[in-house]
Amino acid sequence: MTTLKYIAHYPEHIHSQVAMLISNGQLGSYLKEKYPSQHQIQSDKALYQYVNDxxxxxxxxxxxxxxxSYNSKLKVLKHALGTHTFQSRVQGSKLKSHNSIAVASLFKEAPAEFLRMIVVHELAHFKEHEHNKAFYQLCCHMEPDYHQLELDTRLWLHWRELS
Known part of the structure; x- marks a missing residue:
């Protein structure tokens, strides 16, 4: 049986459902039926506009x-799907902030909902640094279906590896 590394922390009943989908060869069709098309945000400029909106x-x-920006090395180097950086520094008498987000390039081929989930996650880190209750409440405020999209994104990653 395939190791379900992307959903390792999920409950056993989810593992068994996913394992059944994989063994029956239905994971791809489940995802394609639920998320039929990929987004059109292919450039860093378009991604910046999307995130800024x-x-x-x-x-x-x-x-x-x-x-x-999209980052092609992100998944390999950081074992992450997106990263955020924020930095505050004093310039004269003012405090300047530098906020940036990098999204793994594999999300150029993802459904729009998965890209939105990653962006919402990284944006939420600008207010809440830890993965705590307030962090997930903010994610759900920006994307009410956040938790289901996170699970489906993880399933999509398994499906990509199997393909």
Whole structure:
């Protein structure tokens, strides 16, 4: 049986359901039926606009984004699907902030819902640094279906490895 590393921390009943989908060869069709098309955000410029629109909709008071990009080495180097950096520094008498987000390049081929889930996750880190209750409440505020999308994204990653 395939190791389900992306959902290792999920309950056993989810493991058994996913294992059954994989053994029956139905994981791909389940995902394609639920998420039939991929998004059209292919460039860093389009990704920046997409992320900035989400940030302005839900987090207007947080500092401006200075950089948003796809990163082809992200999954290999950091074992992450997206990263965020924030830095504050004093310039004269003002405090300047530098906020950036990098999204793994494999999400260029993902359904729009999965890209949104990753972006929401990284944006939430600008307010809540830890994965705590407030962090997940903020994620669910920005994307009400956040937890299901996170699970389906993990299933999509398994399916990609199996293909």
């Amino acid at each position: 989400l940030k302005n909709q839900y987090m207007r008071k947080s500092g401006p984004l200075t950089q948003v």
